[in-house]
Amino acid sequence: MEPNGQPKPVHEAPVSSGARRITVLRPAVVFSDGAAQPRVAVVVHSNILGAVRARIDTYEADLEAAGFTAVRVVYADGSAADVRDVLKGLYDEAGALAGAVLVGNIPHIIYEQMQDWDGEGGAPAQYEDYPCDLFYMDLDGTWTDCTSNGLVQPANGKYDTRAGNLDLEIWVCRIKTDTLPAQGGEAALVAGYFEKNHRYRSKELATERRALVYNDDDWACIAGADAANASMLYESSAITIVASNEQTTVPDYKQNGMAASYELVSLRSHGYYAGHGFYSDDRSQFGFVYPADYRALQPRALFYSLFVCSGADFTRDNYLAGSISMNSGDAGLVCWGSTKTGGMFNEFPFYQELSMQTVVGEAFRQWFNYMQATLDQPTCETWLYGMALIGDAAAIPAAHTPEPAAGILASAGMVLVRRRMARG
Ligand SMILES: [Ca+2]
Ligand SMILES: [Ca+2]
Ligand SMILES: [Ca+2]
Ligand SMILES: [Ca+2]
Known part of the structure; x- marks a missing residue:
């Protein structure tokens, strides 16, 4: 908004010749006090823009209220390299770019x-x-x-x-619903998602400030470290740890996990793009929780760390992370997970950033850069190159929770889990 409270006018500016069907709509007025706000590109596919325009307008106003300047990019056609060129162009400008929200079926590599x-x-x-x-x-x-x-x-x-420079310069997330046919139509799901997101951002939608750490057998040993990380966002008494082999089962997850009230779920289990599972009966049985279960039970949690192989593969129909994030009702908002084997670990820097009210995307970016500088490159590729953010990564979990005492931060240790860690 301009200082006088009027919406900022926009003008269309053609971009590079390699991406003529991608149009950048920039705020034409910079804040009068000269203070630069971090910019977020909202990249919307033209084939749904007409149906969701009002929701995008609201979202961009939400971003402005949260201290960002929104730059709308309308995608008509072009390759992923074209989209990257546009983002790089914005990043190279004086106003820089903090992140990008890809809305609709935006290309991928x-x-x-x-x-x-x-x-x-x-x-x-x-x-x-x-x-x-x-x-x-x-x-x-x-x-x-x-x-x-x-x-x-x-x-x-x-x-x-x-x-070249392997560091991530910006964060990027997806709100992609054309691959969620069991959930509804593409545009209606995008509109519904932004409506839910607006209610979260305006504090109409709030969950209990509690977290669930749920680690199946192969990751039971790091549940304590996961809880220590979560304690940077939630009171220790508000964190439930479920990690004994015979307790981590499909019935227990449904009855005591999905049916209970948590804001954040940190989940480690085997799985694939359309389900995650749990061992039981001394590993003789393995059952799945499916996207259909999330649609039916509509768990109240909003933020999920999905250490589930391929659980964030947004190219697959009814992919797990999309089914959770874009769920109807008040269920789900943001998932971070992987499009391949692997997932997030050693996430102390991630939660530390979140504890300082950093948005999910920026916390992710800093964690990734830390990990990339720490791990050898083959390990980094193998475990982390599939990481993706599904939902609005400009959101902040525990947004209204007071910052924890410094002593809690100091006690949350980091666990190095590398090659010997079982694959998700
Ligand atoms: Ca090749
Ligand atoms: Ca780089
Ligand atoms: Ca189990
Ligand atoms: Ca070998």
């Missing part, structure tokens, strides 16, 4: 790699390809399709090599 889970010897390396949104977050690194290594092939339309 596929990254491919060979990965050797047990190192030299043992099992042979395995091939995996997957959608990779880090492409949009690393704006000044070089991404190429040039490597020959096992099934990884050059010039096959799948990126395989990164060089």
Whole structure:
């Protein structure tokens, strides 16, 4: 808003020749006091813009109220590289860019790699390809399709090599609903999502300030560390830990997890893009919780850490993270997870940032850069290159919780869990 309270006018500015069907609508007026607000690009597909325009307007006003300047980018067609060029153009401007929210079916790239889970010897390396949104977050690194290594092939339309500055410069999240056919129509789901998000941002939608740490058998040993991280956002007495092998089961998760009131769920379980599961009966049984269960039970939690292999693969129909984030009612808001094998771990820096009222996307960006600087590159690729943010990553969990005492921060230790950690 302008200082006099009037909406800012916008003007259309054509962008680079490689992306003529992508239009940037910028606020034409900069704040009169000259203080730059971090900018967030709201990239909306033109095929739903007409149906969701009012919700986008409201969302951009919400961003402004939260201290960001929204820049709307209307996508009509073009490649992921074109979209990245537009984001890079915004990042390179004096006003910089903090993050981008991709609304609708905005392109993605596929990254491919060979990965050797047990190192030299043992099992042979395995091939995996997957959608990779880090492409949009690393704006000044070089991404190429040039490597020959096992099934990884050059010039096959799948990126395989990164060089230059590997740090992520911005955060990027998706509000993508065309792959949620069981949940509803694309535009209606986007509109419903922003309506829910506005109610969260305006404090009409609030959950109990409680967190659930739910780790199936293979990650029971790090539940204490997960709870310590969560304690940077929630009182220790408000954190429930469920991590004994025979308690972490499908019936228990449904009855005591999904049916209870939590704001944040930190989940570690095996799974795939359309479900996550739990061992029981001394690992002789393995049952799944499905997106249909989330749609039916509408759990009240808003934020999910999904350490579930491929649970955030937004290209798959009725993908888990989308089904949770874009759920109807007051269920779900933001999930962070992976489009491939792997997920978030060593997330002390992530929760530390969140505890200082940093938005999910920026906390993610800082955590990723920390991890990338800490891990060797093959480990980073294998575990973390599929990380994706589903929902509005400009949201903040525990937004109304007082900051914890410094002593709590100091006691929350970091656990290094690397190759020996079971895959999600
Ligand atoms: Ca091996
Ligand atoms: Ca390739
Ligand atoms: Ca970079
Ligand atoms: Ca179990």
